[in-house]
Amino acid sequence: MTVNDDSFTSWKNREEIAESMIPIIGKLHREQDVTVLVHSRSLVNKSVVSILKTHRFARQIAGEELSVTETLPFLQTLTTLDLGPSQIDIGMLAAEYKADSRGLTVEEFTADAVAGATGANKIERRDGRDVVLYGFGRIGRLVARLLIEKAGSGNGLRLRAIVVRGGGEADLVKRASLLRRDSIHGQFQGTITVDEANSTIVANGNTIKVIYANDPSEVDYTAYGIENAILIDNTGKWRDREGLSKHLRPGIDKVVLTAPGKGDVPNIVHGVNHDTIKPDEQILSCASCTTNAIVPPLKAMDDEYGVLRGHVETVHSFTNDQNLLDNYHKADRRGRSAPLNMVITETGAASAVAKALPELKAPITGSSIRVPVPDVSIAILSLRLGRETTRDEVLEYLRDVSLHSPLKRQIDFTTAPDAVSMDFVGSRHASIVDAGATKVAATTRSCTCVRQRVRLLVPGHPRRPARPRASSTRPSPAPAV
Structure with missing residues (x-):
């Protein structure tokens, strides 16, 4: 057998393992909110190849490739535990198991590591929380995709309605079509049907x-069976407390703005405050998208140095606000003209x-x-630090932050030498540290290049849609994210 044959046989074996993981991952998500x-x-909802690519990507942040043969035993063990709603990182479980010196079996180690989400410690599943999108532009449609993707068992956040201004003929069909196909983020993963008679879109x-x-004053959400809902305003029309308070109508309990708030409206960067x-x-x-990109690494650097x-x-993709x-x-x-010019603007x-x-x-x-690209921005942070350091030390620290710190869901890390903006379209992280673009000068001035998936963040407004969360946060077990 040739080397090529060996490689292909190995690939087929890993494909088979990844294929066996899909129903386990899906069942944990649907039945236990894991x-x-x-x-x-x-x-969750990833293909065989996506699962394999995700494992392979670990080499960029952990220094070595992760195999599905290593993570499968941990995944299988999770199915035997009395788990409550949680997020569990089997990559981290595998890594920590290697470093553990107690001589435990995979089953014993896993049960101990996720004990905070099992048995008497677990959070009991509760009824779903209604979500309303006010506006259905680029951000709104991407938030809709995320909510639908993460609907799981239906006990989490559930998209119940969208509010838009009246359109012309075939308005509903056109809006559904924009949800179905996106020029940047591709096809919707699932099925979409339109019921014009009942003014509904059924997605997955x-x-x-x-x-x-x-106007918000025209809507009584209880008339549609909506109660205690989170309303996500992605229009940006109202940004202060007075304007956003208009949304606190019957059926609405909280209002989340997908743009920077003004006045005393709290600006929340998840993972930081x-x-x-x-x-x-x-x-x-x-x-804002840029705030979400720069604040997590700023906090990380300030904490350490x-x-x-x-x-x-900020080198920012153009938005629908431009001509x-x-x-x-x-x-x-x-x-x-946005597609033809670099445009200096305020931030x-x-x-x-x-x-x-x-x-x-x-x-x-x-x-x-603003530059003529439709998505992804680059934020170049030039920082004068409080103590001397080296480039290698900074990179190792930021790599560790992306893997093990409370900011690991916000900060990603890449060492790809030829990375460009389109490589980050669709990233779920608020910021991505580009190792190759990081410089440290003897004056203790550190210039860290942080790439941000502007999103979708989103169309019209390249920003990452906020992850809407219910009033209480699901706990994550020890090696969980």
Whole structure:
């Protein structure tokens, strides 16, 4: 047998193992609300090849490739445990098992590692939480995709309705078509049908009521059977407490804004200051895409090295706020053709840092330029640190943060030498540290290049849709994400 034959036989064996993992992952997700991950990347609803690629990607952040033969025993063991809602990283389980010196079996080690989500410690499953999308533009449609994808057993967040202004003929069909196909993020993974008579879109079994209204005051959500819902405003029309309070109508309990909030509206960057949310707070902002990209690595660097001052230069994809061709615009420069120009514009990211990370006392300045790409932005952080360091030390620290810290769901890490913006379309991380673009000078000034998936973050507004969360957060067991 040749070497090529050996490689192909190995590939087929791994395909077979990955194929056997799919029903296990799906059953855990549907029946027990358990999300299985590998180094913070969800395996739910993933194909055989996607599962294999996710395992292989581990070599970029953990230093060596992870095999499905290593993780399968941990996955199989999870099916024997009395698990409650949780997120469990089998990649981390495999890595920690290798380093464990207690001589435990896989079954014993796994049971001990996830004990916080089993038996008497587990969170009991509860009824689902209704979600309403106010607006159905680029961000709204991507949030819809995420909610539908993560519907699981139906005991989590459930998309019940979207609110839009009345359109013309075949309005519902056209909106469903935009959900079905996206020029950047590709085809919707599933089936979509339209019921024009009842004004509903059914996506992967989720019945979504389409409500037509020109103002929040026109809607009584209880009339549609919606109660205690989270409303996600992705229009950006109202950004202060007074305006967003208009959404607190019958049936709505909380309002989440997918743009930076103004005034006293809390700007929340998950992983950084989500623990400051007061239980009775009804109005929240998920801040901006750039804020979500820079605040997690800023916090990480400040925690370890101390940041004395910094500047963020954002190279940002163009948005729907700009014109396709030169035309009048109320803002300076944004009236010039977005696909043809680099456009200098303002950014509120630097000032937003103070709201999301008030303990960072260092002055942070910022500037931004829009460029002719439809998605993904680059934020270049130039930081003067409080102590001397080296490039290797900084990279090893940030790699560890992406793997083991509380920020591992926010920060990703890549060592790919030829990485470019399109490689990060669809990333679920708020920021990705580009190892090859990181520099450290003798003056203790560190320039860290952070790539952000702007999203979708999203169309029109390249930002990552906020992960809407219910009032209480599911706990993650020890090696879980």
